[in-house]
Amino acid sequence: MTNLFVAKLGGHATLTTAEIAKLTRACQGARGYPAGHDLIHEGDASGGTFVVLEGWACRYKSVPGGGRQIVAFLLPGDFGDLHAGVLTGLDHSIATVTKALIATIPAAEMDELVTMRPAVTEAFWWAQLVDESILRAWVVSMGRRSSMERVAHLMCELYARMRNIGLADADSCEMPLTQLVLADALGLTPVHVNRVLRKLRTAGIMLLSDGVLRVLDPAGLTRLAGFDDNYLHRRPTRTA
Amino acid sequence: MTNLFVAKLGGHATLTTAEIAKLTRACQGARGYPAGHDLIHEGDASGGTFVVLEGWACRYKSVPGGGRQIVAFLLPGDFGDLHAGVLTGLDHSIATVTKALIATIPAAEMDELVTMRPAVTEAFWWAQLVDESILRAWVVSMGRRSSMERVAHLMCELYARMRNIGLADADSCEMPLTQLVLADALGLTPVHVNRVLRKLRTAGIMLLSDGVLRVLDPAGLTRLAGFDDNYLHRRPTRTA
DNA sequence: CGGCTTGTTGAAGTCATTCAATATTAGTGG
DNA sequence: CCACTAATATTGAATGACTTCAACAAGCCG
Numbered sequence: 001m002t003n004l005f006v007a008k009l010g011g012h013a014t015l016t017t018a019e020i021a022k023l024t025r026a027c028q029g030a031r032g033y034p035a036g037h038d039l040i041h042e043g044d045a046s047g048g049t050f051v052v053l054e055g056w057a058c059r060y061k062s063v064p065g066g067g068r069q070i071v072a073f074l075l076p077g078d079f080g081d082l083h084a085g086v087l088t089g090l091d092h093s094i095a096t097v098t099k100a101l102i103a104t105i106p107a108a109e110m111d112e113l114v115t116m117r118p119a120v121t122e123a124f125w126w127a128q129l130v131d132e133s134i135l136r137a138w139v140v141s142m143g144r145r146s147s148m149e150r151v152a153h154l155m156c157e158l159y160a161r162m163r164n165i166g167l168a169d170a171d172s173c174e175m176p177l178t179q180l181v182l183a184d185a186l187g188l189t190p191v192h193v194n195r196v197l198r199k200l201r202t203a204g205i206m207l208l209s210d211g212v213l214r215v216l217d218p219a220g221l222t223r224l225a226g227f228d229d230n231y232l233h234r235r236p237t238r239t240a
Numbered sequence: 241m242t243n244l245f246v247a248k249l250g251g252h253a254t255l256t257t258a259e260i261a262k263l264t265r266a267c268q269g270a271r272g273y274p275a276g277h278d279l280i281h282e283g284d285a286s287g288g289t290f291v292v293l294e295g296w297a298c299r300y301k302s303v304p305g306g307g308r309q310i311v312a313f314l315l316p317g318d319f320g321d322l323h324a325g326v327l328t329g330l331d332h333s334i335a336t337v338t339k340a341l342i343a344t345i346p347a348a349e350m351d352e353l354v355t356m357r358p359a360v361t362e363a364f365w366w367a368q369l370v371d372e373s374i375l376r377a378w379v380v381s382m383g384r385r386s387s388m389e390r391v392a393h394l395m396c397e398l399y400a401r402m403r404n405i406g407l408a409d410a411d412s413c414e415m416p417l418t419q420l421v422l423a424d425a426l427g428l429t430p431v432h433v434n435r436v437l438r439k440l441r442t443a444g445i446m447l448l449s450d451g452v453l454r455v456l457d458p459a460g461l462t463r464l465a466g467f468d469d470n471y472l473h474r475r476p477t478r479t480a
Numbered sequence: 481c482g483g484c485t486t487g488t489t490g491a492a493g494t495c496a497t498t499c500a501a502t503a504t505t506a507g508t509g510g
Numbered sequence: 511c512c513a514c515t516a517a518t519a520t521t522g523a524a525t526g527a528c529t530t531c532a533a534c535a536a537g538c539c540g
Contacts, residue, residue: 043470061380064466069380091373091471118355128368133331135375140301140309142382143427147528178486187383192528194488209487226304230283231331387496418518432496434520 003027004077004165005051005103009123019117026113027051027103039080039094039102046090048106050080055100056176060184061092070185072135073097073158077165079127098176126233133231142187145226150186151196152225155206155213160229175213243267244317244405245291245343253363262353263360267291267343279320279334279342286330288346290320295340296416300424301332310425312375313337313398317405319367338416366473373471382427385466390426391436392465395446395453400469415453 006023009015015023030053033039039050042062050057057074071092074080080094096102105113113120134157141150158175162168179197183190200206205221207214215221246263249255255263270293273279279290282302290297297314311332314320320334336342345353353360374397381390398415402408419437423430440446445461447454455461 059376061376063380063384067384069383071376071379089470091473092376115358128372132368132372132375135372135379136299136301136311136332139311139375139378139382139427140303142379143309144303144307179488180486189529190487191489191530195528198488230329233331419520420518429497430519431498431521434518435496438520 003053005053005079008077008165009120009127012126013119013123015119015123019120022113023120026105026109027053030101030103033096033100033102035096035098035100037096039096040090042090042093044090046081046107048104049110050074050094051103051105052076052078053101053103055102056097057094057100057102058097058181058185059092059094068184069187070181071138072131073185075158075161075165076167097181130233133233137231147186147188147192147196148199149225150188151182151193151200152205152221153227154182154186155208155215156222156225156227156229157232159213159215160227160232164232164234171216171218172212172214174211175208176211177208243293245293245319248317248405249360249363249367252366253359255359255363259357259360266345266349266353267293270341270343273336273340273342275336275338275340277336279336280330282330282333284330286321286347288344289350290314290334291343291345292316292318293341293343295342296337297334297340297342298337298421298425299332299334308424309427310421311378312371313425315398315401315405316407337421370473373473377471387426387428387432387436388439389465390428391422391433391440392445392461393467394422394426395448395455396462396465396467396469397472399453399455400467400472404472404474411456411458412452412454414451415448416451417448 003024005027006015006020009023010020030051039057040046052074054076056076057078057080058070059072059074059080060068060070062068074094081090114124115121137153137157141153145153155175159168159173162173167173177185179193180190182188183193186193188196197208200208203220205215205217205224207216221227243264245267246255246260249263250260270291279297280286292314294316296316297318297320298310299312299314299320300308300310302308314334321330354364355361377393377397381393385393395415399408399413402413407413417425419433420430422428423433426433428436437448440448443460445455445457445464447456461467
């Protein structure tokens with residue numbers, strides 16, 4: 001199986017064979033974790049960068065009162081904080097969502113990769129900017145979309161991202177999110193997520209069950225969500 | 241008056257005199273704009289970077305149906321997208337909130353600044369990461385806080401940021417936001433913003449009027465908001 | 481098998497929206 | 511400087527979206 005981390009970066013900058021080798025090697029020490037496992041916790045000093053090789057993870061912030069708000073999903077090929085060496089402490093936590101295979105790149109090695117190789121630097125910049133762009137889309141969803149539109153939009157985002165890394169079929173993909181996790185991500189209650197999913201199901205728009213998303217009416221889903229994938233910035237400026 | 245853009249970057253990396261001069265010079269061609277003026281619009285190819293020297297600006301995304309969601313406020317010293325040359329098109333718009341003095345740095349010049357000078361690069365990285373961190377805090381606010389907590393949290397954020405750039409008094413600062421703009425930022429209706437502000441006023445917690453925020457009960461406001469300023473990452477890692 | 485997590489549904493309540501009307505302020509032109 | 515107009519602020523009443531509380535079903539793991 002190809003390394004999706006390297007593939008992702010390589011898709012947005014022309015990497016030399018040496019750079020590819022270096023990035024691949026940095027992922028050698030990957031380790032498996034169970035679902036729901038905290039990789040790093042809010043307040044910790046950041047000791048490195050996590051790269052998700054298989055499975056899903058998420059960033060989240062705890063809220064006074066006991067709950068949490070998920071602020072991003074990390075899919076295979078995505079990585080955690082590059083904050084290492086730049087910011088003081090982590091302002092959020094990272095946890096696995098499913099059983100996952102995670103590589104940990106030490107801060108020093110990461111620094112070297114990011115600093116020394118212009119192509120790699122650019123690829124990281126790109127990834128960082130896309131992350132921020134997704135975050136802006138989340139704010140829009142939370143602020144201006146109804147619960148149904150919000151669910152639809154998240155499904156569109158995740159399906160598009162899965163497709164970008166070759167992990168989606170024509171009208172379905174893995175979506176290993178419990179309704180509780182969805183609620184944590186969407187700013188809704190699990191109960192309401194359940195009701196919204198039922199509505200989407202009975203409306204013949206989409207179906208989420210057993211960790212699989214099936215899109216029954218792609219055009220309808222996109223329209224409902226008000227989804228436009230341009231914010232995922234698929235294509236790089238310079239043609240490889 | 242000092243250039244807050246240069247001051248901000250200088251606060252997080254040790255800049256040489258030459259670098260300071262270069263950054264300052266890049267802001268020479270500043271221009272005034274009226275309030276509510278679009279500096280760049282969603283979908284445009286990004287032609288440079290905006291630096292806010294005086295006044296306030298915001299990033300926003302339009303939503304199908306006519307409204308908009310503000311996703312960030314740009315205070316004096318803040319700058320718009322560094323996306324130039326990395327991403328395809330802009331996924332959001334930038335507009336002035338008040339009458340503002342804005343410098344426009346051409347993409348080429350920006351590239352040179354960002355790429356050639358390690359200290360400047362690092363400062364930009366830092367600023368970018370803080371922006372993202374603020375965005376995460378917004379998602380948490382929208383997802384998990386009541387309208388009153390949300391207003392309180394935004395006031396805390398903006399007051400803290402104003403203080404960081406030396407534009408706040410002990411218990412008050414400029415806050416040139418209409419209730420309509422606040423509503424666009426908080427994902428609420430203007431009517432409800434009005435009611436929340438009244439509640440905060442009659443509770444003796446804070447007072448927002450005539451473009452000025454007066455914090456009557458700092459501890460109470462912070463507690464209500466669940467505000468912890470560590471996500472603004474005030475201090476850099478390397479001691480200057 | 482038994483316990484735990486996840487999913488499902490109903491009924492009641494709350495928070496924020498919507499609609500609508502009026503007051504206040506600010507900006508503009510005579 | 512005043513009159514006029516538009517933008518902003520304020521308040522009430524009714525509606526609606528989502529939450530809360532509660533109960534139960536279904537699947538999964540040890």
